[in-house]
Amino acid sequence: MSKTYKIAAIPGDGIGNEVVPAGLRVLEAAAKRHGFALKVQSFDWSCERFARTGRMMPEDGLDQLKSFDSIYLGAVGYPGVPDHVSLWGLLIPIRRGFRQYINLRPIKLLAGIETPLKNRRPGEIDFYVVRENNEGEYSEIGGRLYAGTEMEMAMQQAIFTRTGCDRVMRYAFELARTRKKHVTSATKSNGIIHSMPFWDERFAAIGKEYSDIKADQYHIDILTAHFVRHPDWFDVVVGSNLFGDILSDLGPAVVGSIGIAPGGNINPERDLPSMFEPVHGSAPDIAGRGVANPIGQIWSGAMMLDHLGEHAAADAIERAIERVLASGGPRTPDLGGNAGTEDLTRAILDAVG
Numbered sequence: 001m002s003k004t005y006k007i008a009a010i011p012g013d014g015i016g017n018e019v020v021p022a023g024l025r026v027l028e029a030a031a032k033r034h035g036f037a038l039k040v041q042s043f044d045w046s047c048e049r050f051a052r053t054g055r056m057m058p059e060d061g062l063d064q065l066k067s068f069d070s071i072y073l074g075a076v077g078y079p080g081v082p083d084h085v086s087l088w089g090l091l092i093p094i095r096r097g098f099r100q101y102i103n104l105r106p107i108k109l110l111a112g113i114e115t116p117l118k119n120r121r122p123g124e125i126d127f128y129v130v131r132e133n134n135e136g137e138y139s140e141i142g143g144r145l146y147a148g149t150e151m152e153m154a155m156q157q158a159i160f161t162r163t164g165c166d167r168v169m170r171y172a173f174e175l176a177r178t179r180k181k182h183v184t185s186a187t188k189s190n191g192i193i194h195s196m197p198f199w200d201e202r203f204a205a206i207g208k209e210y211s212d213i214k215a216d217q218y219h220i221d222i223l224t225a226h227f228v229r230h231p232d233w234f235d236v237v238v239g240s241n242l243f244g245d246i247l248s249d250l251g252p253a254v255v256g257s258i259g260i261a262p263g264g265n266i267n268p269e270r271d272l273p274s275m276f277e278p279v280h281g282s283a284p285d286i287a288g289r290g291v292a293n294p295i296g297q298i299w300s301g302a303m304m305l306d307h308l309g310e311h312a313a314a315d316a317i318e319r320a321i322e323r324v325l326a327s328g329g330p331r332t333p334d335l336g337g338n339a340g341t342e343d344l345t346r347a348i349l350d351a352v353g
C-alpha cells in the first residue's frame with residue numbers, strides 16, 4: 001500500500017491561483033514517480049472571500065486544517081483589502097495556531113539565473129535564513145490613544161521570550177550541523193537596548209551547546225550590506241521575526257528573482273501541520289496574465305515533500321528546476337524571457353519525468 005498524504009491547498013489571491021495549480025501538478029507527478037499519493041483538498045480562503053463574507057477564513061478554519069499532513073499556500077493580499085487584514089486574518093493565525101515557529105528560506109544561486117551581483121557563480125551563494133515566526137516585533141500588543149487628534153499616538157510592543165529565542169536558535173544550530181557548521185545571528189543590540197541584548201545573551205548561551213559550530217553576529221544594518229557584498233560568507237542566518245523577514249526577501253533578491261524563492265513555516269515538533277509557500281506575494285500587477293514564475297511555488301512543494309519524509313521526490317523536483325534553468329529552458333518575464341507559467345511548468349514536469 002502506498003502512503004497517502006493529506007494536503008490542504010490554499011491558493012489565496014492573485015497569482016496564487018496560477019502558481020498553486022502548477023505546483024500541485026508537479027507534486028502529483030513526483031508522487032506518482034516515487035510511489036506515494038497526495039489527497040488534495042482546496043480551500044477558497046482569500047481576500048475575495050473576505051469581500052464576500054467579512055472573513056479571510058471561517059471561524060473554525062484552524063480546526064478544518066488540523067487533520068492535514070501539510071498546508072500548501074499560494075499568497076494572500078489584494079488591493080481593496082488592507083494588507084494587515086489579509087495577513088492577520090489568515091497567515092499569522094495559522095503560523096501561530098500551529099506553532100510554526102520556524103520560517104525557513106533557502107537562498108541558493110542556481111545555474112542559469114542571472115544575479116544582480118557581479119562575478120558570482122552558482123554554488124558560491126548557498127545559505128538559509130531561519131526567521132523566528134511566532135513572536136518578536138510582530139505582536140498584536142499595543143494600541144492607540146487620542147486617535148484623530150494632535151495628541152494621537154501609537155504603541156507597539158515587541159515580545160521576546162526565552163523559549164521563543166532558544167528554540168529558533170537551536171533549530172539554526174542543528175541545521176548548520178548538517179551543512180557548513182556556521183550560524184550568524186542578526187542583532188541590533190546597539191540601538192534596541194532591551195530585547196536585542198537579551199537576544200544576544202540567548203544566542204551566546206545556545207551557542208555554548210554547539211561548540212562544533214562557528215557562531216558570529218552582526219547588527220542588521222551592516223548585515224544587509226554583507227548580504228550584497230559577501231553572500232558567500234553565510235551558511236545559516238538566524239533572525240527575529242522582523243529582521244528575518246527583511247533578510248529573507250533580500251536573500252532571494254541577490255540570487256536573482258523573488259519569483260523562484262521558496263519558503264516553509266515549520267512546526268519542528270510535527271504535532272500540527274506545517275505550511276509551505278513561496279516568498280513572493282500575490283503580485284496583483286501581473287495576476288491573470290499567465291506569466292507568473294511558478295518556480296517559487298514548485299520549490300516550496302519540494303520543501304513540503306522533504307518535510308513529509310519524501311526526500312527522493314523532493315530532490316527530484318529540485319534537480320528538475322535546476323536542469324530546466326541551467327539548460328536554457330523557458331523563462332518567464334521576471335527571468336528575462338517571454339515564456340508563460342504553463343511553458344515553464346511543463347518543462348519542469350518533463351524534467352521530473
Ligand SMILES: NC(=O)c1ccc[n+]([C@@H]2O[C@H](COP(=O)([O-])OP(=O)(O)OC[C@H]3O[C@@H](n4cnc5c(N)ncnc54)[C@H](O)[C@@H]3O)[C@@H](O)[C@H]2O)c1
Pocket residue numbers: 015074075076077078079083091258259260277279280281282283284285286291292293294296332334
Ligand atoms: N505570504 C504572503 O501571502 C505574502 C507575501 C508577500 C506579500 N503578500 C501580499 O501580496 C500583495 C502584493 O505585495 P507586493 O507587491 O509587495 O509583493 P509581491 O511579491 O506580490 O510582488 C513584488 C513584485 O515581484 C513580482 N513578482 C512576485 N512574484 C512573482 C512571480 N512568481 N513571478 C513573476 N513576478 C513576480 C510582482 O509582479 C511585483 O512586481 C500584497 O497584498 C501583500 O500583502 C503576501
